[in-house]
Amino acid sequence: MIGLSAKRKIGTQLKTMEREEALNILHAKLKKGNLIKHSLACEAGMRSIATHLGEDPDIWGLAGLLHDIDYEEIDNVEEHGKKGAAFLKGKVDERIVSAVERHTGYIEPKTTMDIALYALDPLTGLIIAAMLMHPSKTLTGIDTKFVIKKFKQKGFARGANREQILACGRIGIPLNDFVDIVLKAMQDISGELTG
Numbered sequence: 309m310i311g312l313s314a315k316r317k318i319g320t321q322l323k324t325m326e327r328e329e330a331l332n333i334l335h336a337k338l339k340k341g342n343l344i345k346h347s348l349a350c351e352a353g354m355r356s357i358a359t360h361l362g363e364d365p366d367i368w369g370l371a372g373l374l375h376d377i378d379y380e381e382i383d384n385v386e387e388h389g390k391k392g393a394a395f396l397k398g399k400v401d402e403r404i405v406s407a408v409e410r411h412t413g414y415i416e417p418k419t420t421m422d423i424a425l426y427a428l429d430p431l432t433g434l435i436i437a438a439m440l441m442h443p444s445k446t447l448t449g450i451d452t453k454f455v456i457k458k459f460k461q462k463g464f465a466r467g468a469n470r471e472q473i474l475a476c477g478r479i480g481i482p483l484n485d486f487v488d489i490v491l492k493a494m495q496d497i498s499g500e501l502t503g
Contacts, residue, residue, distance in 0.1 A: 337381070345500070348500050349432040351369045354421075358424075367421075374400070374408060375408050376392070377395065378395065389410065389411055393405045393406070403421055424476070424479055433467065436501070437458070452484060456487060
């Protein structure tokens with residue numbers, strides 16, 4: 309099997325994008341540190357979800373890493389994802405292009421990877437908001453139970469769309485498990501996310 313850190317087929321041609329190249333694109337497209345940290349959180353979460361589902365963590369990780377590359381370029385929110393997908397077309401696996409294009413929900417997520425990124429995107433923000441409300445103010449200081457408690461508080465982190473997060477059930481992962489997988493992935497890179 310080809311190590312997909314990130315070899316992928318586009319038509320009949322085999323193309324390669326390494327994580328370093330993806331990081332260079334990310335840094336060229338995004339200047340705000342919080343967006344880069346969010347992208348790293350989504351990469352880690354997508355890699356862990358892929359592993360949980362028996363999918364390729366390299367492909368899924370690249371989708372998480374690159375999903376917001378158009379965020380600082382868009383004029384209206386409904387363009388988000390579409391512009392990034394157009395930029396990535398021909399450079400990465402079509403599954404990544406689809407997930408990037410569909411992660412906002414303006415175009416319905418269809419594949420397992422599309423849905424995973426759609427559900428994961430707001431969850432990473434909810435986890436960071438929960439961390440900031442915890443006495444420890446650290447990712448390693450919170451647990452799944454604490455995040456679920458915050459999830460259930462309607463007034464907390466209103467920007468983290470609960471219905472979107474609950475789409476995890478569409479890929480066969482119950483909410484508690486989904487939160488646990490993503491939280492642990494983010495804890496593994498907590499220095500990159502909170503430093």
